[in-house]
Amino acid sequence: METHNKITRRMFLGKVVGGTTAAILLPNLTAAAKTSKSEGTLAKRVLGRTKEKVTILGLGTAPVGEGPIDVEEGIKIFGAAIDRGVNYIDTARIYGNAEEILGHLIPKRRDKLFVVTKVSTHMADEAEKSLGESMRRLRTDYIDLVHIHSIGGKNIDRVLAKDGALNFLLKQKEKGKIRFIGISGHNRPANFVRMIKTDQIDVIMCVMNYADRNIYDFESKVLPEARKRNVACVAMKVYVGIKGGFRNHRKGYVGCVTESANMPQALGYALDLKGVSVAVVGPYTLEHSIQNVGFAKKYKPLPKDQLSDLMKLGKKLAPDLGPRYGPVT
Numbered sequence: 001m002e003t004h005n006k007i008t009r010r011m012f013l014g015k016v017v018g019g020t021t022a023a024i025l026l027p028n029l030t031a032a033a034k035t036s037k038s039e040g041t042l043a044k045r046v047l048g049r050t051k052e053k054v055t056i057l058g059l060g061t062a063p064v065g066e067g068p069i070d071v072e073e074g075i076k077i078f079g080a081a082i083d084r085g086v087n088y089i090d091t092a093r094i095y096g097n098a099e100e101i102l103g104h105l106i107p108k109r110r111d112k113l114f115v116v117t118k119v120s121t122h123m124a125d126e127a128e129k130s131l132g133e134s135m136r137r138l139r140t141d142y143i144d145l146v147h148i149h150s151i152g153g154k155n156i157d158r159v160l161a162k163d164g165a166l167n168f169l170l171k172q173k174e175k176g177k178i179r180f181i182g183i184s185g186h187n188r189p190a191n192f193v194r195m196i197k198t199d200q201i202d203v204i205m206c207v208m209n210y211a212d213r214n215i216y217d218f219e220s221k222v223l224p225e226a227r228k229r230n231v232a233c234v235a236m237k238v239y240v241g242i243k244g245g246f247r248n249h250r251k252g253y254v255g256c257v258t259e260s261a262n263m264p265q266a267l268g269y270a271l272d273l274k275g276v277s278v279a280v281v282g283p284y285t286l287e288h289s290i291q292n293v294g295f296a297k298k299y300k301p302l303p304k305d306q307l308s309d310l311m312k313l314g315k316k317l318a319p320d321l322g323p324r325y326g327p328v329t
Helices: 002-012 029-033 062-066 071-083 098-102 106-112 124-138 165-175 189-196 223-228 260-271 286-297 304-321
Strands: 044-046 053-055 057-060 088-090 114-119 143-148 178-185 203-207 232-236 276-281
Touching: 044 276, 053 057, 053 276, 057 071, 057 286, 062 071, 062 098, 071 098, 071 286, 088 276, 098 124, 114 124, 124 143, 124 165, 143 165, 143 203, 165 178, 178 189, 178 232, 189 203, 189 223, 223 232, 260 276, 260 286, 260 304
Parallel strands: 057 088, 057 276, 088 114, 114 143, 143 178, 178 203, 203 232, 232 276
Antiparallel strands: 044 053
């Protein structure tokens, strides 16, 4: 398996424009106006109620971690984004060796990074084990944001129970081990709304893009409630994800749904969405890592004609894509 991964990396190195995460919708000039930027640097936005300033591009770490890509190569890929100003770092215990790789980078720059990880469980005891392991691998004594991951697939009653994951994270927040609490996932928007209404959620991360708004439609089903409560949104699957969805998500060489020529527009479309603070994109290669930063540095609100073209393309793609990330309801 490792041999196959090494061969395929050579096959697509520098050819496939990677990235499997981020988001999109109608352009919002207010959001764009609030974006602080200077020439040659990555713009930053306020991450909702957290009041933290984070770069509009976040570093996704699943493709490298689950590849798997060896640690030294992973350090180069992640380091390229961080060296170019990316300060929002998204990872998870379930992302293979991603946290181990980040553990070589985070300690030297801890005060300059906003570090995010996830717990993928309903239960407090399992969340405790996962968070402890994440902190050990990341080599940090606190995490800025912890998501309850795959919230669309969770039994929300269990998550909210006394021995559930949310209660555990609230206690860790009180202890200072984590600063903020989030939810992340790919399906069942209604689960996100229910969690947001607890008023304990600071950030959400969900699938939003010009195609999936015609399928899952987090944009109209979830974002209004998030904006109402000043819950920040982190957008993922900006390029509509990798071809074939989850079944191919470790195979970077198959490419993304969005053609490379349309990727800057896809990213811009995401960042134009009112309520989106960050678009998280996961590179597969060093070239992808550098290229994504370049796209983000050149970001400008989309002209109406480009927006219209993307909307038409999204409607055309949606029927063939279908609900590949799980149930809509």
